[in-house]
Amino acid sequence: MRVIDNIEIVIQPTSEEKAALEKMLRPRLLAKNELFLKEGEVCTTIGFIEQGSARLFYIVDEREISKDFLFENAIIGSFASFFSQLPSSLNVAALEETHILEMDYRQVMYLYDHYPAWQKLGRIIAQDQFIRSERREASLLKDSPELRYLSLIEEHPKVFKRVPLHYIASYLGITPETLSRYRQKFKH
Amino acid sequence: MRVIDNIEIVIQPTSEEKAALEKMLRPRLLAKNELFLKEGEVCTTIGFIEQGSARLFYIVDEREISKDFLFENAIIGSFASFFSQLPSSLNVAALEETHILEMDYRQVMYLYDHYPAWQKLGRIIAQDQFIRSERREASLLKDSPELRYLSLIEEHPKVFKRVPLHYIASYLGITPETLSRYRQKFKH
């Protein structure tokens, strides 16, 4: 989700609508490894990443399994928990010192109900999130771990520059040992 | 997505809004195995399943991999292709003779732009689709094939009653042989 991009590309907020949004955003600084959202909590706040990065992960049998990595302009939080206002099944933590602009659930609902442009943007964001999730779902269903590794290098090389390898391993659905062997195998 | 349920539960359409929707829905009958959408085509039509069932699947190396199964009240089509109006990467086919109510992309956009209730419903449908996709993504990432099999039996036993096993196998990310062995193993 590149919200900032979408905003000006797909909808035309009036300056009043823009002002209403900006007034609600408050800056916040997350320390490295600080949890933005913990499993079991309801995600009542959602934010845009201005500078930095974050990781979404599940905890299964004491182990962390990375679901996604977020960088600048992405929305930080659990959409599933935020939309439903039910406890989150995933954790969200900053990978490094990260600057965000956040707003609360009630503020977002207020924008939806009072500004058609933001209601529409909400729909488009949800659609984009869905498309992104479906693409990931497809890669987990159709592709071998090895192909997922090669695709990630090809399509998102920056992930390897900014995210520790053992986090990437669980994202690919493999162990760190297997990732290490892929790297060896495809090193040229 | 249980649209019909959602409609009355989460939003309050006026009778005018309801009438506008109903006027656009046209009935259609899909024969068993008839394709509703083919890979490469843009999904310009979306429908509600009144009676029957359908399967979404990818084709990889000449093989079909089932992504999802749809039953009564579900929305049939590719959301990703429909939302983006880009070629679909998946196929949609009826599993049996299936009655649907369908409408076109332009009609849906018209509803979104002219009726706040439908714009809002569009957002909520997109959110629900996202949550559903994320849950599936999580099971593919976190769970073993065996656990996915056991969860499917537990949570959606009706799938085993209405869908051929070899379709279910690829949905679980395993071969028909492995599914057959799980069934043997857990038969009590």
Add this chain to the structure above:
DNA sequence: GCTGCTTCTTGATTTTGATCAAGTAGGTTT
């Protein structure tokens, strides 16, 4: 600089599910 921790790599072995191959059972068509 050293110490200790975390990350990453490498090797040996085991496990899981895929593949290959064959056969059985149910339905449908003629």
Add this chain to the structure above:
DNA sequence: AAACCTACTTGATCAAAATCAAGAAGCAGC
């Protein structure tokens, strides 16, 4: 009913990745 097709099962072998184990390399704090 016979022939055919599709769906499903069962068995033997193979391949991929996990696990177990150990070590190397990078870094943070003292």
